[in-house]
Amino acid sequence: MYTFDGVNEARRDREREECMVRVLGVGGAGCNAVNRLAMESNERIGTVAINMDGQVLASSLADRKVQIGKQINNGLGAGGDVVKGQKAAMSDILLIEEAIEGADIVFIVVGLGGGTGTGAAPEVIRAARNAGALVLVFATLPFRFEDPKRMVKARQGFNTIQELADAVFMVPNDRWVDMVGTGATVLEAFRTIDDLMAQCVRSLFRIITATGIINLDFGDLRAVLHNAGQCAFGTGLAEGEGRAAAATEMALGGPLLRKGFPLQTAGSLMVHIMGGPDLALTQIEEVMDTIRQKASAQAQISFGACVDEGFQNRILVTLIATDTAPVDIPLSHLDRAKEKNALASDRGIVENVALTPPPGTVSSSRGRLQKMAPHPAKVLNQELLPLEQPSHGIFDPGDPTTYNDQNLDLPTYLRRNIALSRKNGLSEADS
Amino acid sequence: MANLREPLVGLEIGTNKVCALVGEFTDDGTISFIGAGLAQSQGMRKGEIVDYQAVTESVRKALAMAEREANVEIGSVFLGITGGGIQGIPSSGTIAIDNQEGTVTGQDISQAIAQARKIAFPKKHAIIHACKQRFFVDGGAAVAEPLNISGRMLRADVLVIHGLHSRIQNAVRAVRDNRVEVEDIVFNGVASSLAILDTESKRMGALVMDIGAGTTDVVAYVAGGIHYAAVIPVGGDHFKNDLALGLQIPPSTAEQLKKSQGRVDVPGEKIKDEIIPLSQESGFFPQTCSKHDLYVIMRARCREIFEIIRDELKERKLLDLIAGGIFITGGVARTAGIFDLAKEVFGKSVELGMPWEFEGNMTITDTPEVSTAAGLVRYGFRRTVDKLGTSRRGPTSFWSGLLPRRDPE
Numbered sequence: 001m002y003t004f005d006g007v008n009e010a011r012r013d014r015e016r017e018e019c020m021v022r023v024l025g026v027g028g029a030g031c032n033a034v035n036r037l038a039m040e041s042n043e044r045i046g047t048v049a050i051n052m053d054g055q056v057l058a059s060s061l062a063d064r065k066v067q068i069g070k071q072i073n074n075g076l077g078a079g080g081d082v083v084k085g086q087k088a089a090m091s092d093i094l095l096i097e098e099a100i101e102g103a104d105i106v107f108i109v110v111g112l113g114g115g116t117g118t119g120a121a122p123e124v125i126r127a128a129r130n131a132g133a134l135v136l137v138f139a140t141l142p143f144r145f146e147d148p149k150r151m152v153k154a155r156q157g158f159n160t161i162q163e164l165a166d167a168v169f170m171v172p173n174d175r176w177v178d179m180v181g182t183g184a185t186v187l188e189a190f191r192t193i194d195d196l197m198a199q200c201v202r203s204l205f206r207i208i209t210a211t212g213i214i215n216l217d218f219g220d221l222r223a224v225l226h227n228a229g230q231c232a233f234g235t236g237l238a239e240g241e242g243r244a245a246a247a248t249e250m251a252l253g254g255p256l257l258r259k260g261f262p263l264q265t266a267g268s269l270m271v272h273i274m275g276g277p278d279l280a281l282t283q284i285e286e287v288m289d290t291i292r293q294k295a296s297a298q299a300q301i302s303f304g305a306c307v308d309e310g311f312q313n314r315i316l317v318t319l320i321a322t323d324t325a326p327v328d329i330p331l332s333h334l335d336r337a338k339e340k341n342a343l344a345s346d347r348g349i350v351e352n353v354a355l356t357p358p359p360g361t362v363s364s365s366r367g368r369l370q371k372m373a374p375h376p377a378k379v380l381n382q383e384l385l386p387l388e389q390p391s392h393g394i395f396d397p398g399d400p401t402t403y404n405d406q407n408l409d410l411p412t413y414l415r416r417n418i419a420l421s422r423k424n425g426l427s428e429a430d431s
Numbered sequence: 432m433a434n435l436r437e438p439l440v441g442l443e444i445g446t447n448k449v450c451a452l453v454g455e456f457t458d459d460g461t462i463s464f465i466g467a468g469l470a471q472s473q474g475m476r477k478g479e480i481v482d483y484q485a486v487t488e489s490v491r492k493a494l495a496m497a498e499r500e501a502n503v504e505i506g507s508v509f510l511g512i513t514g515g516g517i518q519g520i521p522s523s524g525t526i527a528i529d530n531q532e533g534t535v536t537g538q539d540i541s542q543a544i545a546q547a548r549k550i551a552f553p554k555k556h557a558i559i560h561a562c563k564q565r566f567f568v569d570g571g572a573a574v575a576e577p578l579n580i581s582g583r584m585l586r587a588d589v590l591v592i593h594g595l596h597s598r599i600q601n602a603v604r605a606v607r608d609n610r611v612e613v614e615d616i617v618f619n620g621v622a623s624s625l626a627i628l629d630t631e632s633k634r635m636g637a638l639v640m641d642i643g644a645g646t647t648d649v650v651a652y653v654a655g656g657i658h659y660a661a662v663i664p665v666g667g668d669h670f671k672n673d674l675a676l677g678l679q680i681p682p683s684t685a686e687q688l689k690k691s692q693g694r695v696d697v698p699g700e701k702i703k704d705e706i707i708p709l710s711q712e713s714g715f716f717p718q719t720c721s722k723h724d725l726y727v728i729m730r731a732r733c734r735e736i737f738e739i740i741r742d743e744l745k746e747r748k749l750l751d752l753i754a755g756g757i758f759i760t761g762g763v764a765r766t767a768g769i770f771d772l773a774k775e776v777f778g779k780s781v782e783l784g785m786p787w788e789f790e791g792n793m794t795i796t797d798t799p800e801v802s803t804a805a806g807l808v809r810y811g812f813r814r815t816v817d818k819l820g821t822s823r824r825g826p827t828s829f830w831s832g833l834l835p836r837r838d839p840e
Contacts, residue, residue, distance in 0.1 A: 152676060394476070394672045394682065401477065401515060401664045403739060408665050411673035412731040420677060420724040421703070 019208050019218045022046045022103035023201055024128075026121045027085070028056055028077070029111020029140060033194040035061045037201060045205060048099045050124065052088050052116045053077035066099050068092040068120060078115025082153055083400075085119020097127050104218060106133040107201050108165070113142035113150035118157035125164040134222050136204070136231075137165045138197045148414055156395075167228040167322060169200055169256060196255070203235050203318045207272045207304060216272060216304030224270050224302055228322035232256040232266075239314040244283035247317040248290045257319065263291070266321040268300040276312035279305070287317055295321075435815055438465060438501065441807025442493070442508040443619065444486060444602060446475045446645025446668065447762065449493040450801055451508065453501035454808040457790060462812055464791030466501020467801075468493040477664040478513045478646035480601050487605045494609060507612035509811040511803050512559060512602060513619040513646050515664035517594040519657070521564070522550040525586040528568075535568060535577045535585055543587035550591050557596040559618050564588040564656030575655050592618050592660045615814060620648035620660055622806030623760055625813075627784035628652065635755030638777075639784060640740060641802060642763035644668050648803075649740055653752045663739055667763045670732050677728045678720045684709055688725065695733045696768040698726040733769060737776040750777070758784030760802040 023045060025034030031049040038047040038061040049062035054075035057065045067075065069088020078084040089096065100106055106128040110117040121137070128135045139158060142150040162168050171193060184192075208218050225231070234257040236250025251257065263269065271291055273284055284305060295301065395409040402408065406415060413420065438455040453466040470492035474485025498505050524546025528539055548561045565573040568582035577585060603613045623641040624633075633652040641648040644667040651659035670693070674685035692707060705722040744750040757777055759769060764783055773781035786805035789796055796805055 155676065394668050396476075403663070408663075408735075409669070409672075411676050411728065412735045413673065413677055413728045416731055416735075418727060418731050420727060421721045 019105065020046070020103045021105045021107060021201070021205055022048060022100065022133075023107040023109060024048045024050055024099065024124060025060075025062065026050045026108060026110045026124055027114055027117025028053070029114075030109040030117055030121075031056055031060050031062070032190070033109045033111075033138075033197045036194045036198045038062050045201065046103070050089075050096065050099070050120065051077075052085065052120075064099055066092070066095045068095065068116075078119060080150075080153075081115045082119040082157065085114075085116040086123060087119075088116070089120035089123035093123065093127060096124055097131065100124075100128050100131050100133065103128070103131070103133050105204070105221075106131075106135050107204075108135065108137045109139075109197055110137065110161075111140045112154035112157045112161075113146065114153075118153055121157065122160045122164055125161060129164065129166075134218075134225060135165045135167075136225060137161055137168045138171075138200055139168060140171045140193055149410070152410055152414060162229060167225040167231045169231050169233060171196060171255065199235055200233055203233060203272075204320070206274070207270070207318060210272075210274060210304075210306040210308070213307060214303060214305045216270065216302060220302055220304070221270070224268050224320065224322055228268075231320060231322040233318070233320045235316065235318045237314065237316045243313075243315045244286040244317075245290065247315045248287045251317045251319045252291075252294065257321065263294040263299070263321055264296055266295060266299050268302070268322050269295055270302045270320040270322075271304070272318040273303075273305040274308055274311055274316040274318075275305070276314060277307055277309065278312060279307055279315070283315060287315075291319065435812070435819070438503055439808050439811035439815070440494075440497065440505050440508040441511070441622070441804045441811060442490070442606065443511040443622075443801075443803040443807065444475065444480075444490060444605065445472055445643050445803070446478055446666065447643065448472050448800065449486075449489045450804040451493040451497035451505070452796070452801060452804040452808050453497050453503060453505070454789070454791070454805075454812070456812055461788060461790050462808060464789060464793050464796050464805075464808070466497045466499075466503070467793055467795045467804075468495065468497030468500065469795070470496065475645060477515065477666070477668070478643075478662065479515070479598060479664075480605065483601065483605065487608050490605055491609050494611060505611055507614045508606060509807040509814075510602060510606055510613045510616050511619040511622050511807050512594060512599055512616045513648055513662055514594060514598045515646070515662055516556075516598070517559070517592065517618060517648075517660070517662040519562075519590040519592045519660035520550060520552060521588065521658070522547045522561075522591050523586055523588045524549070525584055528583055528585055532581070533583065534579050534581045537578065539585050540566070540577065540587065543585050544589055547587050547589040548591060552591065552593045555596050556593045557599055558591055558593050559599070559616055560590075560592040560621060560660075562590045562592065562621070562657040562660075564590055564658060565654065573654075588656075590657050590660060592621070592657075594618075614811065617807055617810050618648070618650075618660060619646075619803045620650035620662070621657065622804075622810055623648065623784070623802040624650045624652065624657075624806065625809045626786040626789075626802045626806030627758055627760055628755075629787065630655075632755035636753040637755040638740075638744070638753050638757045640737075640757075640759050641761040641784075642666055642736065642759060643761040643800075643803075644763075647736055647740070647761075647763075649743075651744060651749055651753060652755070653749060658752075659744060659747060659749055661743065663736060665732075665736055666761075670729055670763070670766075673728050673732050674725065678724060680709065680720065688720070689729065692722070692725060693729050694726050694767040695730040695772045696726060697730065698723045702726075729766070730768075730772065733763075733766065733772055734776060737773055741776055753779070757781040760784035760799045762800045764799040 023034055023037055025031040031051050034047050034049055037045060047062040048064045048066060049057055049060040050066045050068060051057050052069045052073055054067055057067055069091055072087060072091055108121060108124055110121045112118050125135050141154045207216050208221055234251040234254030236247035238246035273287055400407040400409050435456045438453050441452045443450045449470045449472050451468040452464055454462045454464045457463050470489045472489050474480060474482030480486050494505050524543045526539060526543045526546055528535060530536060544561055548558060565575060565588050566577040567573055567586040568577050568580045569584055599616060606613050620641060624639045628637050634655045637652045639650045646666050647663040649661050650657055670689055671682055671686045674689055675682045702722045706719045707722050708719050757779055759773060759781060770781045784802060785799055786796055786802055789805055795801060
């Protein structure tokens with residue numbers, strides 16, 4: 001498990017009783033999303049809005065507001081300039097650290113592609129990691145119809161974030177539009193994304209805090225999410241007859257889980273079931289069997305269940321899937337990858353499968369043994385759209401090569417608006 | 432004291448590879464390579480050191496390998512220098528000729544060049560070379576070699592090549608930390624030119640573009656002297672990155688694709704619908720990509736590099752003075768279709784630049800990737816010859832005009 005340094009000792013004691021979650025919205029989109037949560041006012045989920053634009057902050061509902069870069073930009077927004085966003089965060093890093101103080105889980109919400117969010121988020125992540133918190137990021141990407149340069153910035157930002165944070169939940173906005181339907185207005189689409197983010201936070205929070213039959217606590221959450229990379233989650237709520245199957249179906253059908261596709265390559269899963277006093281063992285079995293069928297044999301599955309009076313005749317299934325090290329790792333991060341791989345192979349397998357073949361069944365056991373070989377590190381099969389390359393692009397967005405006002409590190413075809421045919425054969429997941 | 436019997440080592444710390452070449456001077460006056468060390472370069476990006484420890488280690492590997500193969504102990508190297516921010520500024524220095532005979536001596540030439548070096552260049556920069564371009568004795572027509580011409584005033588026109596002091600120092604330190612001395616530093620572009628250009632080309636005017644993984648090093652000769660030197664921190668890695676982002680594939684796949692199927696031609700009508708299968712293990716990444724897109728993306732990037740160089744030269748009115756040829760060297764020179772594209776952009780024919788007039792039966796020196804290292808060795812020997820010559824009567828005229836020299840400090 002983890003070695004705690006002195007700073008975290010006190011925290012470890014406290015976290016058995018209480019766990020402080022803080023949600024930080026960075027940049028315009030992040031601040032909007034955070035408003036959603038702020039409206040629920042749960043005192044253990046603190047909300048913070050971080051932005052350069054003073055006006056946006058003024059109308060925020062967050063518990064705490066942090067304006068960054070006031071000195072360098074007079075309270076104006078970053079205007080799409082990632083470097084400005086980064087500098088703004090660095091110049092007010094003390095304020096950010098104050099806002100993070102005391103949190104066990106720091107949830108950072110950011111819409112990538114602009115200036116403040118993309119530029120400042122990595123700095124906020126760093127500060128939170130330094131403070132010893134578990135850092136989870138919920139990020140959205142630009143729509144496909146937006147300026148392609150935003151997408152490039154967003155991708156580069158995402159790669160940086162993925163390397164710094166413990167776990168990242170990413171929603172490419174286009175995916176969600178598919179789910180919401182063609183009739184949905186832009187406002188509705190944005191609102192549903194905000195809802196999704198809030199749901200993600202609430203789910204995690206509930207998993208940790210709900211005490212019940214089988215507990216999952218912060219330690220379990222951290223075990224699954226520490227240095228986890230890209231993650232997916234889904235929730236499903238159903239009632240009445242056949243609710244176990246229905247809720248599971250819903251959870252798997254969410255935009256991030258896409259009918260359970262990522263589960264095939266997920267290294268670890270966390271399942272949480274909340275039911276009423278009438279929660280039956282068969283229902284739990286049903287949920288777990290469905291999920292296990294979709295998951296790979298090597299996946300480590302953590303499970304928690306609790307009973308809540310208010311859930312009579314209802315069941316809520318929450319599912320989080322993560323994977324470990326990404327495929328292409330920049331050399332300077334090789335050590336981090338080694339750490340991740342070590343964690344992956346250290347975890348035992350949940351089912352008690354014997355490691356030595358029972359006598360007389362040599363052939364079948366060998367088959368089993370082979371399956372238990374350490375799962376090769378892979379990227380979670382979550383999305384068809386951009387950011388497939390888990391490695392950071394080769395170039396550092398904070399250190400561009402400019403010539404005649406052009407950033408030569410950005411692809412030439414993009415800067416010169418040269419059209420591509422985009423005939424990409426995508427995988428069988430294209431459903 | 433250096434002598435021509437001892438082997439010399441040229442060391443290039445590239446973004447993709449570190450290359451150490453050991454050469455010796457043969458009896459018939461050519462350079463023969465007796466050993467080479469190649470190591471994968473770690474810790475470099477766009478021609479700069481981003482991970483010092485990693486670079487030091489890569490240098491160690493390359494030097495060790497070269498030592499083994501050449502069966503020598505490497506005590507010092509001639510080090511190639513690159514990095515964005517390297518530029519050439521024209522400058523001139525004038526001195527009075529005041530010796531008894533009233534003719535230009537070697538010392539006069541040195542002094543005039545030293546004068547020309549005193550130029551205002553950016554803070555935190557240091558001079559790498561002061562390249563002789565031409566001389567004027569008492570005004571009049573320009574001369575390539577003023578030695579022994581009588582007159583009263585000598586003016587030397589030079590190109591001062593300078594770069595960020597800290598970057599140069601870091602590269603030097605990375606070598607010194609391997610307990611090897613740096614004999615001299617040489618701009619990579621100058622080294623490549625020495626490796627691939629003959630005297631005739633330099634006299635007629637030539638352009639050399641060394642396109643490596645991290646940078647494109649450019650040098651232009653006019654009338655035998657260097658009139659343009661620059662580094663564009665764009666190279667093969669940018670092609671890789673463009674492909675990765677444009678085709679939505681991992682960088683490693685992009686690199687493989689670039690090398691095996693990459694071209695910079697205009698994609699013809701026929702290939703518009705052609706698909707290239709990719710081998711991806713997980714279903715996450717695309718299984719195929721469009722050939723059309725592959726060409727388009729690479730062509731755009733390649734074209735941009737050429738256009739930048741062409742515009743730089745045009746601005747300085749140098750493009751028309753290049754009659755001896757345009758050469759591309761470095762790893763990217765292997766890209767299919769690159770010479771045709773360059774011809775389109777420059778309006779003149781463009782060829783592959785390869786190290787020439789080197790001996791030794793090592794296939795490695797028959798590649799464009801080692802132009803810089805080969806040139807460093809040639810530079811080293813010319814400097815040695817120079818030093819031996821200077822002790823008598825002045826710089827050996829055979830070498831002057833071709834050899835960018837560092838003046839005695």
